[in-house]
Amino acid sequence: MSVLSQRDPEIAAIIADERVRQVETLEMIASENYASAAVLEATGSVFTNKYAEGYPGKRYYAGNQHSDRLENAAIDRAKALFGMAHANVQPSSGAEANMAAYFATIQPGDTVMGLNLDQGGHLTHGSPVNFSGRLYNFVPYTVDRESEALDLAAIRRQALECKPKLIVAGYTAYPRKIDFAGFKEVAKEAGALLMVDMSHIAGLIAAGEHMSPRDYADIITTTTHKTLRGPRGGMILTTEEWAEAVDKAVFPGTQGGPHLHTIAGKAVAFGEAATPEFKAYARKIVENAAALADALQSGGLRLVSGGTDNHLILADCNSVGISGLKAQNALQGAGIITNKNTIPYDTRSPFVGSGLRLGTPALTSRGMGADEMKRVAAWILRVLKDPDGDGVRETVRKEVAEFARPFPVPGITDAD
Numbered sequence: 001m002s003v004l005s006q007r008d009p010e011i012a013a014i015i016a017d018e019r020v021r022q023v024e025t026l027e028m029i030a031s032e033n034y035a036s037a038a039v040l041e042a043t044g045s046v047f048t049n050k051y052a053e054g055y056p057g058k059r060y061y062a063g064n065q066h067s068d069r070l071e072n073a074a075i076d077r078a079k080a081l082f083g084m085a086h087a088n089v090q091p092s093s094g095a096e097a098n099m100a101a102y103f104a105t106i107q108p109g110d111t112v113m114g115l116n117l118d119q120g121g122h123l124t125h126g127s128p129v130n131f132s133g134r135l136y137n138f139v140p141y142t143v144d145r146e147s148e149a150l151d152l153a154a155i156r157r158q159a160l161e162c163k164p165k166l167i168v169a170g171y172t173a174y175p176r177k178i179d180f181a182g183f184k185e186v187a188k189e190a191g192a193l194l195m196v197d198m199s200h201i202a203g204l205i206a207a208g209e210h211m212s213p214r215d216y217a218d219i220i221t222t223t224t225h226k227t228l229r230g231p232r233g234g235m236i237l238t239t240e241e242w243a244e245a246v247d248k249a250v251f252p253g254t255q256g257g258p259h260l261h262t263i264a265g266k267a268v269a270f271g272e273a274a275t276p277e278f279k280a281y282a283r284k285i286v287e288n289a290a291a292l293a294d295a296l297q298s299g300g301l302r303l304v305s306g307g308t309d310n311h312l313i314l315a316d317c318n319s320v321g322i323s324g325l326k327a328q329n330a331l332q333g334a335g336i337i338t339n340k341n342t343i344p345y346d347t348r349s350p351f352v353g354s355g356l357r358l359g360t361p362a363l364t365s366r367g368m369g370a371d372e373m374k375r376v377a378a379w380i381l382r383v384l385k386d387p388d389g390d391g392v393r394e395t396v397r398k399e400v401a402e403f404a405r406p407f408p409v410p411g412i413t414d415a416d
């Protein structure tokens with residue numbers, strides 16, 4: 001019996017239920033993944049006890065000799081992994097990384113260009129209910145109506161017109177490659193800085209499965225828990241020029257004490273992401289997404305932009321006559337966990353949405369391959385074509401649980 005289950009059976013039982021849920025369902029939310037047992041161990045370490053406001057060698061409290069070693073290791077590994085001159089590993093989340101990045105580079109009221117939120121941009125890229133939309137003058141760019149892909153020529157025209165201080169590239173629901181070199185050209189011509197928010201694709205970039213923003217971005221922000229497979233957290237990478245401003249914007253600008261236990265997990269994840277095994281893993285994520293996309297399209301589901309180049313798929317549920325919300329709920333009943341999403345030029349409200357976002361990072365972490373993706377696609381199609389069929393959902397849920405169990409979830413050995 002664990003210490004937790006003895007001391008606090010209520011919370012221990014909730015955690016045990018969550019383990020079973022993670023083992024018995026198919027996790028297809030594109031922003032989720034399973035951290036390794038080593039990452040979980042580091043993140044659950046005694047570093048949760050320590051205050052370390054400041055940076056290595058410049059702390060506000062005593063007793064930080066090991067905190068300094070830890071944070072320096074995380075910084076060195078991050079710089080090596082992404083080839084940038086400076087790394088700040090303290091942001092507690094992607095949103096906080098973005099806040100600090102804006103604080104470091106622009107002033108309230110400045111004009112910023114980011115992708116329209118309904119088309120794959122993030123809340124922190126100018127939503128009116130988010131600090132970003134309240135503090136800065138965000139001018140949204142869009143994807144092309146026909147191709148449903150980014151159109152750099154149109155973005156260039158818009159940038160030359162609205163003269164932004166900053167252009168943000170990097171998205172939450174965009175299934176195609178992003179041309180960072182092209183964005184840099186546009187930013188240069190418009191006199192803007194280029195910020196790349198690589199939250200979703202950081203793992204693919206680390207593994208060489210997507211163009212790196214290294215030679216093009218002035219500032220790069222990311223989460224550490226999506227394709228990168230680290231603990232829940234954020235990070236900022238910059239050129240030497242922005243190093244000092246970014247460090248000040250994180251602490252004392254927007255955060256207090258860094259979460260050292262999470263930084264320990266980040267360091268372990270950066271180490272893992274530098275291995276040949278991770279390279280193979282990232283390649284498999286992309287191959288699996290392609291296999292899943294093919295099978296779904298053959299089954300009559302329309303995919304936004306006609307397919308995928310990365311780890312995610314955006315399906316247009318109108319093609320099977322239902323909303324994204326209905327699709328999400330029907331699939332959840334069948335043990336397949338996804339999220340509804342708007343699609344470009346959606347006519348439904350964001351609370352309902354016409355789209356369904358599907359990702360392969362988590363299933364790939366369980367060791368699934370292209371054959372498994374074909375089976376998963378068949379289940380998804382079966383449920384989406386009969387979303388009100390209780391019998392279908394129940395049958396698929398049982399089949400899914402049985403199918404999923406033999407694929408071990410990293411970090412979970414005792415979900416019985």
Ligand SMILES: *Cc1c(COP(=O)(O)O)cnc(C)c1O
Nearest residue numbers: 093094095122171172197199200
């Ligand atoms: C996930 C995500 C974020 C926010 O990360 P949190 O850790 O949830 O705050 C920011 N930008 C993009 C593009 C994302 O995909």
